[in-house]
Amino acid sequence: MANVGVILIILGALLLLGLFGDLLARRIPVPRVTLLILFGVAIGASGLALLPARTEDWYPLISNIALLMVGFLLGGKLSVVNFRQVGKNVLGISLFKVAGVALFVLLGLLLIGVPPAMALVLAGIGPATAPAAVSNVVEELGGEGKFTETLLGIVAIDDAWGLIAFSLLLAVAQTMAAGADGSALGAIQHGAWDLGGALVLGLAVGVPAAFVTGRLRPGEPTQAEALGVVLLAGGLALW
Template identity: 45%
Template structure:
């Protein structure tokens, strides 16, 4: 009896969601991050598919890409919701200076370091842009576990991770535009394409976000708002793909429009927050499953270089940002950048998007980001605890001297 293709697809989707429940149980009972477990499940899928079945990389052909796009748009839309005028005024210049310093310095260290080590310019700039993304969930959970949410360091880190990925999306968009300009023989044409990719993304975000903000305040909470949230995500993902603009930037702009203009903006964000986890499960698993195991050994050198340079970049960025803040006011510890090492979904999304644009580097990019994500998700919370512990002991010493 012939088995329909969609039956296998549905079975695989159900299996992946079932395995995510198992991963959640294991993560709750061990110190292994849930995201790392989901990525490793994807790597297991890649092993079965490529080594045992002899098939090429990339499960759920024709379905994985839209699922990944939807997950990324959801994450970027929620990021845009953090950029409200009220929140930006609350964060103040200290967070802006510190977060932007960490992002710029760490991205420059990774990109310039990889280029000086002899890796291709496209790979170096892309990984430099990818490196600025942080996993806010890992940092936030660790800070609350340590009871440091009310300390000055804890508040600064919580505020920084809230906007860190937003800076990352902007820098990634600029990096892709620069690479498009650099790789084109026609300078004027390349400039126009780069302007369209960035300006078109902003325009799409405004065109979708402003009507959505108007509609949000006029819908009843519940199912109508849920339908609006799904429609919003589909319009952003489909529109960005159709117009060839940055979906991350478009979704972030739309999120900022809704957050600043809607009278009941929390409804849309709550619905998307409620809906996003199953899509993120597919995203992390499919990201791990997209590894090309045949070319994995080629990426060993660049992966090790990326991990070391990102750690150095975070350390240097935290030191530079703290120095700038301390020159104005306050006495921030110098090692705060090390608490911003966890890396997860946004970094993987950037690597996937860059891989679509530069397929010759797709397997290397995914290998670097998947391996480094597992490493940083494992080491990152430990570095957050060390940073908080040092700040706590430093505070006690100052009180003792006083």
Template identity: 40%
Template structure:
């Protein structure tokens, strides 16, 4: 035993970290190949692998790696936000903007209203029903963009999907703030307007930061050629934007999206910085998804129960019907109407973050909210990308059959 203790004491921390990172990247490679052969999204494989390696299962990961998750997730989501911003080119939005906004508003409200109605009818405490309704519209932009890239599906559906997911958080924050304000009002407290003002700053501050930093980035990008200087410049601006947004209390994801939109609209060679960031985002996203899996406690699945099942069905129905109604109101193509709602099912860390905010304000309901959200988030994050992938591939087949008939 003394020899084992002495050996463990002499293990280099740096060596452990290097070994773990190497193993993570190789697991990412295996997940990519396995995904191509099985049709299971890489995201789902990485999340499952992370869950199996977590302390709640096989406990294969050094404890120090768990402390990295908030830092890695912020960097990864800043890059995801920047890449999503490329979808917001003014000329393109003039063509599809009505569709995108109609779908986003409709699916967000649909998820919130259906979840509240179902839970209220099941005699869930009204405060819990309102808070869960506020969390329901939250999506998983990182998982969605990864599935879209992995499937290589082109056409209206993936374009609309990426734009909807990009501004989904905008409405998610507003709806959550409104739900918090309603709970405050019902409780007789005086924080109704404070909560709304805080949420408006979270959104407005992010837009302001993204615009202020995005303008010089757009102008500088056109003066740099491809290669290392452009990569350094792009990474510097993206991380600077995320850091300032986080320090100011606004949404770093939304700020990064606005930054990307500024570059997409005002840079003379706007595709270069997006290619640069996309090239280095893949390894970070592999770490991000595996670490997200580390946070899962598969043993919590038994806590879902009847109410959790009702939440899953209600959120799914609200998103699918809301997406369909919004696509009809916006005059979207038939393939978008048919599949957009199904592509919006993934739900991840944003929902858990909102749940933690809710339980901090209302600790008396923490066990009910967290026990349900942890289990249902595992379900949505594992199976949501599978449904998104299936819908995108079916949409491609649908478009091909329509072209053949034409």
């Protein structure tokens, strides 16, 4: 029971520290997410090392739950109505962003002498974004309007394009490094499994949940239902 008590104390302290960061960010010209990162560095192993070593074991669970919540909220921004209004811009900008970043990273690494196979892999990783940080800043500023909807839509969908780009570039890199021996096909299949599986799972869980919670027809969606859907979809995806 002592271990449970320590876990609860640490989680409670971290939540209160986050609340303090939110209050402090309202009084100084620094984004809330920046303060939270600085707080994390300060209390973590790189700073004062205030957290017990075993807290690292909690990170996968806590970070996965947080990212599940962010993904769910961002997905809510891609409603049919919003997509009709900003969908063309979201698709165009996100595709240009992913392709542009991958290309610039690839060319930059090749110019400084990085081996082509390694440059391709790093170029595939380059377009990845941090949706939590963007959505946090937008929420803090209370941003609304077409620009905000477009930005959140891009953040929500560009990781899917990034996964496709990474799978293709990884396949090319593996072919260059080891020859065309099936490893390239395996990389593409893995990427297709991740992306296709996510789409199928999202539809399989999301469509019934939408009817249950009133997203597609009038109803009273509750917090418990939303949490259940998010955790169920995330758990199945990890499994």
